[in-house]
Amino acid sequence: MQRVGNGKDRRHSRSQRLLKQSFAELMREKGFTAMTVKDIADRADVNRGTFYEHFPDKFALLEQSIRDKFIQLLEREIPPDYGWHPEHIRVLVQTVLEHVRTLYGRCSPIDTVNPLFEYSVRDELANLLRRWLGQFRADRPDWPVSVDTMALMTSWSIFGAAVAWSKGYEEISVTEMTDRILTVLTEGTVRFAGDPSADQIR
Incomplete structure (x- = not known):
């Protein structure tokens, strides 16, 4: 049998x-x-x-193909022992930026490929971030925001910035864009707003 x-x-x-x-x-x-x-x-x-x-249809095959390609890229660029650390986040952000820049422009804005590409990549990115952030749950049981919510919001932030940058939102290098996204992710808006209690958060 x-x-x-x-x-x-x-x-x-x-x-x-x-x-x-x-x-x-x-x-x-x-x-x-x-x-x-x-x-x-x-x-x-x-x-x-x-x-x-x-x-069930060719759209499902397209979605799976997009997911497979992105997962393979992450496995190639992101070692399995990586986690929520500034240098590891930097590698992840740069990988997403370069992937989006390479592929996003190949699809017409009105083509059904774009929404599927966005959903699939964002979802797999959130899955990875969920694993990374989940490592801290035992150490921060009092944290008011769930890991799922943090992973979802962070994935939207990275992917949204990557799409805007790939469309020429600003003519800056992938390194500079990576630095900007990393600053937002690791320091947030508290320090930018000049909250005197921000130093206590770090």
């Missing part, structure tokens, strides 16, 4: 890998809007029923 299960799992993994590969090829050749589920299935040499066993 175990062998049958393993064989089914391998076939499942192989079909999904072929579908993702076909999708990537068709994205380069035809673009997302022009391709159909039949195109993807034909290129992968599977029937449409097999496609729907893995994905």
Whole structure:
């Protein structure tokens, strides 16, 4: 029985890998809007029923492909022992900036690709930040804001700044933009506003 299960799992993994590969090829050749589920299935040499066993539609396949690419990027650039530390945050922010700058401009602002790209990257970024921030929960049980809320707000801050910067909000280098985002994340607005109690917070 175990062998049958393993064989089914391998076939499942192989079909999904072929579908993702076909999708990537068709994205380069035809673009997302022009391709159909039949195109993807034909290129992968599977029937449409097999496609729907893995994905409900081509939008789900697009979302998964975006997530996979971003996760692979994070795994390549962010060592597993990293956490909420200024230098580690710097690496994360710069990675997101460069990723958004590279990919965001390839999609038309009215294309459905952009919302899916934004949602997928932001969600995976929040997942990583949730793990990092969760390390402090035992040390700060009195902190009034939940880890989920902090991760969500921080992911929006990083990604939103990256999108604005990639669109030419300001003509500054990735290093300078990274420094600005890092300052906001690590020092916040309290010191900027000149609150005399800010030094006690640090």
